[in-house]
Amino acid sequence: MNEEKKEQLYKEHSNKKLIGAVALLGLVMLSVIIVTMLMFRSSIRESAALMAGTQGQEHEGYYVLITEDEDSEFWSGILEGARKEAESRGILLERAGAQMNHSYTKYEQMEMAIYSKVDGIILDAGEDSRITNLIHQAYAAGIPVVTVRNDNTSSERVSFVSFSNASLSREYGAKICEIAREKLKTTEGSVRVCVLLDADSTNSNQSIVLTGIQDYISNQNMADQVQIETTQIHSNSVFSTEEEIRDLFMRSDGRIPADIMVCMNLQNTTCVYQTVLDYNLVGKVEILGFYSSDTIRSALEKDIIRATIMVDTRQMGRDCVDALTEFRQSGYVSDYYAVELFLVTSQDAKEGARYE
Amino acid sequence: MSKHMRKKLLRRRSIRMKLMLVLLLSTFLILVVNITMYYNIGQITKHLDEIYAGNMELADLEESLELLQTSVKGYLNTKTTDAMSEYYKREQDFANNVDRLSDKVTDAPLLLMERNIKALSESYRKLTSMTVEAKRGRNVEKYKDYYEQSQKVFKYLGDAIASLNTQSFRFNSASYEALSVSLTSLERISIVVFALIGIFDVLIVLALTNSITEPLSKLSEAANQVAEGRFDEAGKVPVRNMDEIGVVTVAFNQMVESIPDYIDRLKEGMEKERLLKEKELLMESHLKDARLKYLQAQINPHFLFNTLNAGAQLAMMESADRTYSYVQKVADFFRYNIQKDNDEVTLEEEIRLVDTYIYILNVRFSGEIHFEKKIEDPSLLKLYLPSMILQPIMENSVNHGIRNMGGEGRIELAVYRVDDTVCISIMDNGIGMDQATIDKILSGDAASGDGSGNGVGMVNVMQRLSLYFEGRSRFEILSDGRDQGTEVVITIPAEGLEA
Numbered sequence: 001m002n003e004e005k006k007e008q009l010y011k012e013h014s015n016k017k018l019i020g021a022v023a024l025l026g027l028v029m030l031s032v033i034i035v036t037m038l039m040f041r042s043s044i045r046e047s048a049a050l051m052a053g054t055q056g057q058e059h060e061g062y063y064v065l066i067t068e069d070e071d072s073e074f075w076s077g078i079l080e081g082a083r084k085e086a087e088s089r090g091i092l093l094e095r096a097g098a099q100m101n102h103s104y105t106k107y108e109q110m111e112m113a114i115y116s117k118v119d120g121i122i123l124d125a126g127e128d129s130r131i132t133n134l135i136h137q138a139y140a141a142g143i144p145v146v147t148v149r150n151d152n153t154s155s156e157r158v159s160f161v162s163f164s165n166a167s168l169s170r171e172y173g174a175k176i177c178e179i180a181r182e183k184l185k186t187t188e189g190s191v192r193v194c195v196l197l198d199a200d201s202t203n204s205n206q207s208i209v210l211t212g213i214q215d216y217i218s219n220q221n222m223a224d225q226v227q228i229e230t231t232q233i234h235s236n237s238v239f240s241t242e243e244e245i246r247d248l249f250m251r252s253d254g255r256i257p258a259d260i261m262v263c264m265n266l267q268n269t270t271c272v273y274q275t276v277l278d279y280n281l282v283g284k285v286e287i288l289g290f291y292s293s294d295t296i297r298s299a300l301e302k303d304i305i306r307a308t309i310m311v312d313t314r315q316m317g318r319d320c321v322d323a324l325t326e327f328r329q330s331g332y333v334s335d336y337y338a339v340e341l342f343l344v345t346s347q348d349a350k351e352g353a354r355y356e
Numbered sequence: 357m358s359k360h361m362r363k364k365l366l367r368r369r370s371i372r373m374k375l376m377l378v379l380l381l382s383t384f385l386i387l388v389v390n391i392t393m394y395y396n397i398g399q400i401t402k403h404l405d406e407i408y409a410g411n412m413e414l415a416d417l418e419e420s421l422e423l424l425q426t427s428v429k430g431y432l433n434t435k436t437t438d439a440m441s442e443y444y445k446r447e448q449d450f451a452n453n454v455d456r457l458s459d460k461v462t463d464a465p466l467l468l469m470e471r472n473i474k475a476l477s478e479s480y481r482k483l484t485s486m487t488v489e490a491k492r493g494r495n496v497e498k499y500k501d502y503y504e505q506s507q508k509v510f511k512y513l514g515d516a517i518a519s520l521n522t523q524s525f526r527f528n529s530a531s532y533e534a535l536s537v538s539l540t541s542l543e544r545i546s547i548v549v550f551a552l553i554g555i556f557d558v559l560i561v562l563a564l565t566n567s568i569t570e571p572l573s574k575l576s577e578a579a580n581q582v583a584e585g586r587f588d589e590a591g592k593v594p595v596r597n598m599d600e601i602g603v604v605t606v607a608f609n610q611m612v613e614s615i616p617d618y619i620d621r622l623k624e625g626m627e628k629e630r631l632l633k634e635k636e637l638l639m640e641s642h643l644k645d646a647r648l649k650y651l652q653a654q655i656n657p658h659f660l661f662n663t664l665n666a667g668a669q670l671a672m673m674e675s676a677d678r679t680y681s682y683v684q685k686v687a688d689f690f691r692y693n694i695q696k697d698n699d700e701v702t703l704e705e706e707i708r709l710v711d712t713y714i715y716i717l718n719v720r721f722s723g724e725i726h727f728e729k730k731i732e733d734p735s736l737l738k739l740y741l742p743s744m745i746l747q748p749i750m751e752n753s754v755n756h757g758i759r760n761m762g763g764e765g766r767i768e769l770a771v772y773r774v775d776d777t778v779c780i781s782i783m784d785n786g787i788g789m790d791q792a793t794i795d796k797i798l799s800g801d802a803a804s805g806d807g808s809g810n811g812v813g814m815v816n817v818m819q820r821l822s823l824y825f826e827g828r829s830r831f832e833i834l835s836d837g838r839d840q841g842t843e844v845v846i847t848i849p850a851e852g853l854e855a
Contacts, residue, residue, distance in 0.1 A: 022560055026381060029556055030388065033549055037392040040538070040545060041399065056464025062471075092461050092468070099469050101519040112512045115479040116472045 059092035061119040063324060066096045066109045068124060068236075072266045074291045074313055075124075078148060081317025082122060089325055091119070110134040114141050120324035121145045125152035126203040144327045146320050150203045159323035161337040163311050165205055169212020171343045172262055172288055175307050176213065177220045179260055179286050184225055192227050194258030196245075196268045199232035206264055213262070229258065233268060245271040249279055256284050266291045269308065273299050292344070300349035307345040315339050370599045374564055382557045389549050396542055400535050407528040407535075410466075411521060413456060418517050420450040421477075425510055428484050432491055432503065443488060451481065466527060469520040476516055480509040571601045575608060587616050635823055642820050646744055661690045685715050693744075703771065703780070704737035706746045710769065713747055717754060725758065725765045732772040739778055739853060742824045748817050749782050749844050757786025757842050777830075778850045783843040788835040797833060825849060 063086055067075050079095060086093035096109040104112065106123075107130055113121050114137055121138055125131050125147040135145045135155035144158045151160040180191040195213065197206045210230065217226050231248060234240040245268065248257050261276075263269040269289035273296065276285050282304050289296055289308035299305040319337040327333040427446040431439040457474040458467050483506035490499035571593070578593045592609050595602045664687040671679035689712045692705075707729065714727040731737065750767065758765030770781040800815040821829040830847035 022563055025556060025559070026385070029552055030385065032552075033385075033389055033392070036545060036549070037396065040542065041396055056462035056467060059461040059463065062461040062468075092463055094468070099465055099519055099523055100515060101522055102515060108512075111508060112472075112476070112516075115476050115509050115512060117475040117479065 059090055061086075061089075061091040061328075063091055063093045063120040063122060063321065064096040064109075064113045064118050065093065065122045065320075066106055066113065066124065068106050069265075069267070072291075073293045074266050074311075077313025078317040078320070081314030082321045083317070084314075085318040085321040089321065091321070091325070093122075093321065096121075107131070107134060110138070114138050114143060117141070118143060120328065122320040122324065123147050123152075123157070124150050125155070125157065126150045126201065127152055127154070128203075131155065144324055146323045146327075148316060148320050150201075150205060152203075158327045159333045159335060159337060161316050161319045161323060161339065163316075163339045163341040165208045166212055167341055168309060169209045170216055171309060171341065172209070173213045173216025173220070175288055175343060176226060176260055176262070177217060177222055179306060180222060180226050183259055190225050190227050191260065192229065192258040193260045193262060194248075195228060195230045195262040196233050196264060196272070197230050198265065198268075199234045200236040209264065231257075235265075235267065241267050242271045242274075245275055249275050249281075256281055258285065260286045260288065262288045263290050266293065266296075269305070270295055273305055277304060297349060300344065300346045303346045305346065307343050309341055310344045311341045312339055371568060371601070374567075374599070378557075378560050378564055382553065382560070385553050385556070386550075389546070389553065393542065393546050397539070400539055400542070403535055404532065407531050410524050411528065413453070414517055414521050414524070417450075417453040417457075417473075418514070418521075420446065420453045421480075421510070421513060421517070424450045424484065428487065428503075428506070431488060432499070435491065440488075443484075447481065447484070450477070454478070454481075466520065466524055469516065469523060473513065473516045473520060476509055476513045480506060480513055483509055567596060568601065571596055571605060575601070575605055578608065578612070582612055582615070587612060635826075639820070639823050642816055642823070646816055646820075661687055664690065682716070682719050685712050685719075688712050689716060700740045701743040702737060703739045703741060703778075706741065706743070707731075707737065707769065707771075710746050710750050713750055714767070725754065725767060728766070728768045730768065730770040730772075732770075735853065736771050736773060736778055736850075739848070739850070741848060742820045745817055745821065745846070746780070746782065748814065749846075752814060753782060753784040753786065753842065753844070756789075757784035759786075761785075761787050761839070773850060774847070776850050777847045778853075780846040780848070781843055783841060785841040788838050788840040788842050789833070790835075790837060794833045794835060798831070821846065821848070 063082075065075075065079055065082060069075055079093075083093045096113050097104050110121070110123070110131070111134065114134070121143055123131070123135070123145050125135070125145075127150075131152050132155040135152060135157050138145050139156040145155070146159045146161060147155075147157045148161045151157070151162065176193055180193075183191050195210055197210070210228075214223075214228055217223055217228070233244050251257075261272050263272055266289075269287065269291070270293065272287055273289070276282060276287065287299075287305045289305050291313075292300075292308055292310060296305060296308055300308060316337075316339050319339065323333050323337060424443075424446040427439065427443040431443045433439075454474055454477040457470045457477075459471050459474050460467060461471055462468060483502055487499050487502040487506055490502055574593050581587075581589050592612075593605050595605050595609075664683050668680050668683035668687060671677075671683055689709065692709045692712070711727075711729075714725055718725055718727075746769075753767050754765075758767070766785045768781075768783045770779070770783070772779050772781075797814055798818075800818070818831045821831060825848055828849050830845075832845040832847070834843040834845065835841065
């Protein structure tokens with residue numbers, strides 16, 4: 001056999017296919033291993049980095065929101081609106097001391113914000129000289145302060161965002177008159193209205209509102225039929241609100257404390273609602289609430305609460321950020337941002353109208 | 357392809373090379389996997405280290421803050437130069453620690469806390485420095501105020517660091533958990549990967565051993581067939597690779613291919629030898645047969661010959677010339693048989709014997725037989741042929757042709773050349789014979805069994821002619837039927853004659 005034939009024979013019978021298959025298998029395995037390893041590596045990195053809380057989007061500025069009341073839906077709404085607006089402008093907005101182990105008073109939060117050199121402060125202020133001083137300190141440190149809901153008129157705050165107290169007292173007054181007329185149809189004498197005031201509040205809002213309500217009722221020529229009383233409820237000490245409202249009902253010696261209870265904040269509204277329910281006074285005591293939560297919504301639908309005041313809190317939040325940013329950019333900003341409010345009755349709640 | 361390159365090719369595909377390749381491949385795979393595994397484990401460990409590095413840094417920061425605070429207090433209390441330098445030292449330490457913190461505003465909670473701590477620290481440093489400055493300037497009111505402020509910031513800062521510690525510990529725990537899960541899954545992945553590699557190795561080794569053992573078993577199968585003599589079935593063993601086995605297989609195939617050729621050649625030689633031997637034996641046996649018959653017929657030719665010689669001399673002494681001649685011829689006739697024990701004789705010698713035979717017969721039967729010879733060319737007489745060929749034919753012609761006929765018997769011997777052959781014709785005018793008899797004689801059935809012949813039979817003549825000329829001679833009997841005479845024609849090749 002000559003050499004050529006040998007070659008030919010070799011070519012015909014070579015197990016190239018087998019070698020090819022083995023090589024292919026090897027390659028596939030190698031790539032599978034490499035891909036698995038790469039995937040595994042990236043997963044380690046991701047999990048490690050994410051868990052470490054060290055990955056996040058960088059922002060151009062840093063605002064804080066300072067309020068006394070941390071949990072209520074009213075302030076949550078404001079925070080949410082403000083945060084969204086800030087985010088869209090590349091600014092980070094947090095509740096002051098949100099990550100801290102302890103909780104701090106409004107004043108402490110103010111101080112921390114100032115010493116932390118934030119870029120702007122949104123503050124639920126109140127007419128309080130300590131706050132005035134702190135706002136001044138912030139102003140001196142070049143940090144603009146926007147007050148929200150409760151103003152501090154004597155300070156250097158750059159703007160105030162809230163709804164109008166006049167509108168609030170008008171809405172309350174109108175509703176009180178409406179309920180009083182209903183009640184007077186069936187009973188003799190006068191209708192007693194109890195306005196719950198915050199004993200620890202340092203601002204003039206509630207007195208303005210109270211005066212507004214009284215004015216409205218006088219204007220309606222119902223001052224004789226409607227007796228307005230006020231009760232001071234402490235809000236600063238822990239759990240005091242609930243205890244005091246319960247006391248209010250217990251002290252009445254079996255009588256109802258008032259025909260109409262007017263609540264000027266969310267906590268009071270919730271507590272009064274629960275107490276009325278507990279003492280089986282539904283229908284006897286009418287409640288005019290402030291703002292809304294899930295509990296209040298269902299209470300409205302069940303007619304336990306007659307009506308509540310609604311405010312577009314997200315809009316308030318947006319306005320706060322807007323005011324701060326505008327001030328930082330131009331050095332000027334409108335002194336007052338008014339936010340609309342409206343009354344939601346149980347009827348409205350049932351129909352699902354005018355309700356966020 | 358050059359010889360060198362072919363060698364290289366063979367080496368490349370050798371079994372040793374294959375084994376090396378398999379070993380290298382699997383080792384390489386394991387190496388790659390191991391390196392990747394260790395790298396990943398290293399990464400995880402690094403991350404684990406990083407997790408606690410953050411907490412350690414915070415502890416350092418907290419410690420340096422405490423020391424700074426103490427040094428400030430110390431200075432405010434004593435206002436010594438030592439306290440002053442201590443303060444600067446602590447201040448620098450603290451500043452160094454603070455520098456490491458991030459100052460970016462991000463939505464990552466830990467980074468944001470770091471930023472706040474950094475800002476608070478800077479405020480604190482500023483306040484302490486202002487406090488110390490005021491103290492140095494003996495501005496009591498101011499330094500007390502600054503100190504109070506710095507105390508507040510100190511408290512907030514402590515709280516913030518503690519909070520960050522707590523938060524980062526919370527994150528780190530989750531991170532640690534995730535990493536330990538990763539470690540577990542890495543363990544599982546490695547087991548699976550190593551299992552895969554194991555399977556792959558087994559497959560490769562299977563394929564390799566198969567590629568070695570399969571051709572070997574085919575080769576041994578073919579070898580067994582060859583051993584049993586089944587060359588055709590053995591066929592060609594396919595060569596898969598030009599490895600060591602391939603080389604052996606190619607050699608084996610060559611061997612299997614050449615063995616039948618060799619055997620054929622051997623067979624051919626043996627056959628030739630056998631035929632030669634057979635011919636020799638046959639010739640010998642036929643000659644012996646012929647001689648035996650003469651000996652049987654003529655009892656003792658030597659005795660007879662000597663007797664006849666004595667008779668001839670007696671006749672010569674008595675001046676009986678014709679008797680002398682006759683006895684002499686008879687003696688010649690017998691001498692031919694005794695002397696010519698060689699196989700070969702010339703045609704001339706054969707014809708001379710025939711002459712003697714006819715003379716004897718004519719004396720015996722008073723000149724009844726007319727014998728004529730027609731020799732075309734005297735050189736034809738030099739032709740060799742086996743002995744005792746013409747005489748038996750002549751005897752046949754006499755005994756069966758003309759003996760029993762009435763009238764004058766004639767026998768004509770003609771020798772002539774036709775192309776490459778020489779024809780010897782013996783024609784009589786005797787009773788002739790029919791075709792059946794001719795066929796019978798030619799087929800050898802009418803052997804000398806009839807007993808009437810005293811010499812060698814026709815069959816013997818025919819066989820010896822055929823053997824001598826290796827089948828190239830022809831023996832014909834021609835007769836036109838009863839009383840038409842018979843002609844016997846022997847055709848032999850004109851070999852050894854000049855053309």
